[in-house]
Amino acid sequence: DQQVKQNSPSLSVQEGRISILNCDYTNSMFDYFLWYKKYPAEGPTFLISISSIKDKNEDGRFTVFLNKSAKHLSLHIVPSQPGDSAVYFCAASGSSGSARQLTFGSGTQLTVLP
Amino acid sequence: EPEVTQTPSHQVTQMGQEVILRCVPISNHLYFYWYRQILGQKVEFLVSFYNNEISEKSEIFDDQFSVERPDGSNFTLKIRSTKLEDSAMYFCASGGRVSGTDTQYFGPGTRLTVL
Numbered sequence: 001d002q003q004v005k006q007n008s009p010s011l012s013v014q015e016g017r018i019s020i021l022n023c024d025y026t027n028s029m030f031d032y033f034l035w036y037k038k039y040p041a042e043g044p045t046f047l048i049s050i051s052s053i054k055d056k057n058e059d060g061r062f063t064v065f066l067n068k069s070a071k072h073l074s075l076h077i078v079p080s081q082p083g084d085s086a087v088y089f090c091a092a093s094g095s096s097g098s099a100r101q102l103t104f105g106s107g108t109q110l111t112v113l114p
Numbered sequence: 115e116p117e118v119t120q121t122p123s124h125q126v127t128q129m130g131q132e133v134i135l136r137c138v139p140i141s142n143h144l145y146f147y148w149y150r151q152i153l154g155q156k157v158e159f160l161v162s163f164y165n166n167e168i169s170e171k172s173e174i175f176d177d178q179f180s181v182e183r184p185d186g187s188n189f190t191l192k193i194r195s196t197k198l199e200d201s202a203m204y205f206c207a208s209g210g211r212v213s214g215t216d217t218q219y220f221g222p223g224t225r226l227t228v229l
Binding site: 046104106 | 149155156172216218219225
């Protein structure tokens with residue numbers, strides 16, 4: 001049951017360039033989307049989120065874009081830094097239930113090359 | 115900055131034994147969660163907890179699992195009789211919105227190894 005999909009298991013980018021990580025979802029009930037960053041042996045760290053009423057949210061070097069009609073979101077990191085190298089997870093929550101469980105994608109390993 | 119903490123960082127147990135994983139959520143948060151990640155797989159939702167009761171649970175969260183908030187700060191996950199397939203990273207998370215959680219903050223995880 002792949003309601004949230006990250007089709008690229010890995011991405012390599014040169015330092016200073018833009019990193020674009022993609023995520024697709026199938027459940028039209030999802031109305032809140034998040035990106036987490038994860039280092040080995042650590043928990044997911046919240047990066048940025050977006051509500052379905054918006055199509056863009058920006059926080060420093062991180063921007064998330066949401067295309068509801070395509071059920072697609074992307075995370076842009078500009079400029080990319082070697083410290084950004086980690087696994088990035090897309091997650092989504094919907095209106096079912098009050099506690100809004102998160103459904104995660106499988107993650108994309110980002111490597112930023114110096 | 116407040117953070118979610120979890121203990122122990124690594125738990126090794128024999129199949130059939132009971133384990134209790136502990137979490138201290140962020141203090142003013144209202145919603146609490148357990149997730150797990152089996153090696154090489156996705157992070158999966160187990161259970162959510164609000165107002166001292168389970169709010170939602172997944173198919174994974176069967177009768178072998180239970181959660182408790184025994185005092186004002188701790189949130190625990192108990193597995194009564196562990197199986198080999200329970201080996202995974204277990205993450206606790208907490209979130210704050212009264213009307214429903216938008217952002218969840220995760221702890222560092224407990225690695226559970228069942229032998």
